Amino acid sequence: MSTKVDAAVDSLSQRIGARVRIEREGRGWSLTDLAAHSGVSRAMVHKLERGESSPTATLLARLSGAFGLSMSQLIARAEAKEGRLLRRADQPVWTDPQTRYVRTHVSPPSDLPLDLVQVVLPAGARVPMPAAAYTAKRQLIWVLAGSLVFMEGDTRHAMDAGDCLELGPPADCVFSNETAADCTYAVVLLHSN
Template structure:
């Protein structure tokens, strides 16, 4: 793992601890609200474990934040220009999913995230990660098999989907080629 990614994991862990402590929550309270074990929370907060996309979604849902907002608070510095070399990169240790935060930190209620989903990879996210926000998914390259609750969408390059009410979602790349897509998140709070 690269130093830059290790550093992001440490920043994410520190941010989760800050968010938990700002709410006056114990490890047990965050565990109850997120469905993540106390032991795993402790490992993530100390930077000893890289959180998966599912864990990040559970933490963000417990805090009432979008996953993008939680990660931006951990990773980003203020400024109107965010150069490619400075865009925070995070890799899900389970799926190999690579997430690059593209939009600069600002007071705009919008986040833009670039995702690389490897061939045959699958990422499931709970409905709690979509509360208080609207999402657009725009396929930039390849194909994305996306399940939103009970609804399945087979998306091709150039397709853009607006998500409906929060529901459990699955992002899957069933092809032999990587899939690249952008997620545009608009906060509704």
């Protein structure tokens, strides 16, 4: 069973890498251009595009920010099925190979200027996100279960189940689970046009 899961993860990593290449080439950027825009090394971008490396959440946030996309949009473009109804079994799921955080793109692809994402952040996990990941986007974080500490620049937000936070202007952020139990939260991303 593990081999089937590993194959699905590898397949998604390959599709994400291919999507990064499509996004880069669609902008007329070289590997060096994308490296300069994202702060990710040219060698790492090359490995990712060739499917030789599984991307971390931080790396995907930097790349998607360089493209002016949310991480959710980038993953959805690599994985999501068409249609107005996106069944649970068809929702793109991505696991960060570094922290084991699980991100599920819940909303179907549409012309609506929003994405809905569910995240399960394991006990003790810490996921930094650069400010570039939030450019031209507004976000709400709604804690569904457990506790989340969200660092927005220098501001610490300790949140429990039911709490909802609107993010301020783009800043480097860190999602942390300082407890011994998983935390589940939803992120609503509103895209500016």
